[in-house]
Amino acid sequence: MSTAKSKKKKRKIFLDENPKKPRRRISYEYLSQEEIDNFKKLINHDEKIFSYHAKSPGTSLLIGFDEVGRGCVAGPVCTGAYSCSSFYINTDELFTEVKRSRELVSSQHLSYSAKDLYNSATLVNEDDVDDSFQELCDLSNLLLLEDSKKVPHQKRENLCKALLDVPNLSEDFHIFYATNFQPAKKIDQEGIVKCIWTSMAENLLSIVIDYINIKHKYPEEVILLIDGPKAIPELSTSLKKLIQEKNIEDLFFTEEDSEPSRKNIIKLKQISIVKGDSKSALIASASNIAKLNRDDYMKGLEDQLGYGWNKNAGYGTKKHFEAIEKFGLTNQHRKSFLGSFAGLE
Secondary structure (H helix, E strand, O other): OOOOOOOOOOOOOOOOOOOOOOOOOOOOEOOOHHHHHHHHHHHHHHHHHHHHHOOOOOOEEEEEEEEEOOOOOEOOEEEEEEEEHHHOOOHHHHHHHHHHHHHHOEOOOOOHHHHHHHHHHHOOOOHHHHHHHHHHHHHHHHHHOOOHHHOOHHHHHHHHHHHOOOOOOOOOOOEEEEEEEEOHHHHHHHOHHHHHHHHHHHHHHHHHHHHHHHHOOOOOEEEEEEEOOOOOOOHHHHHHHHHHHOOOOOOEEEEOOOOOOOOOEEEEEEEEEOOHHHOOHHHHHHHHHHHHHHHHHHHHHHOOOOOOHHHHOOOOOHHHHHHHHHHOOOOOEOHHHOHHHHHOO
16 A cells, blocks of 8 residues: 555544554665765675685685774773674675665655555555565665774664664575673783683684574684784684583684594684774674674663763773772773773772
8 A cells, every 4th residue: 555645534523542653754864875885895895705715605604803992991892793694695685685775765866656656566554664664774774884983873773783684685594693791800800902802702602602503503614804903813722711611512613724633623714804894894793783782881880880981981081080080990990001090999
């Protein structure tokens, strides 16, 4: 049924006892060629890496990793990991679907009569019209994907929702993601870099376990896209330690140049990418998911304390330092980052 209201409806003398709820107002998106080009660049980047490096495309898993909160003086560091097969296997189909969804919800490029035509051809009743357009809006929000530092919080919420609901475009489709927090106390004890590596290993293990449980098979190979100039050192050793701590059986990892010597062994290959969150779709996705989770965590802390973390997210702003001078340090502060403030209690 069309959503057009060109004909006046007869006025009801008696109102329904349970009148319909007012229809939601849909905010139509603008069509940005810059966003479209950037999204295509990001997913094409990962598609090329996968097609070149994956030894067994059907059983190889490509995951992006990034961290947020490295330079904060308070709160945990958070790492994110994200893998979506449509981002590196079905990129052409995904790009077509995302671009089409934005065109359909763009008031600049789609007339109202065309919208009505689309609705009448695909929907059966008016109640579904808003929901259908909302789905299109959600899918089009993938065009917001870029370096998390450039994405405003509200848009990041919309983007992350879209990242967790990417369309299924193949028989072996998957979406996996994980986040991990390393607290301030551990950062002071072990250093920020070691905590980031540990956190990324935790995310990797979490995604692999989810993959096994859902797919009922082991990935033969995991390719890690790491934001930054360095790969994770001694990754297989860190994973072995985590596997022992969690009492996980029959799961083994090996570095890419090692020969497998047992069953259920997963090969690891790391690719470090400088400024990866502006080049790789998977790294950018991991970055935005991690930042959304960490920002929400810091906002929750602000309900209990008074250091402005709901706005500064734990970074060393002027008001944050003024609050430290006034109230002292908390167990959320990284004393190793605070220099002269570290003596405060």
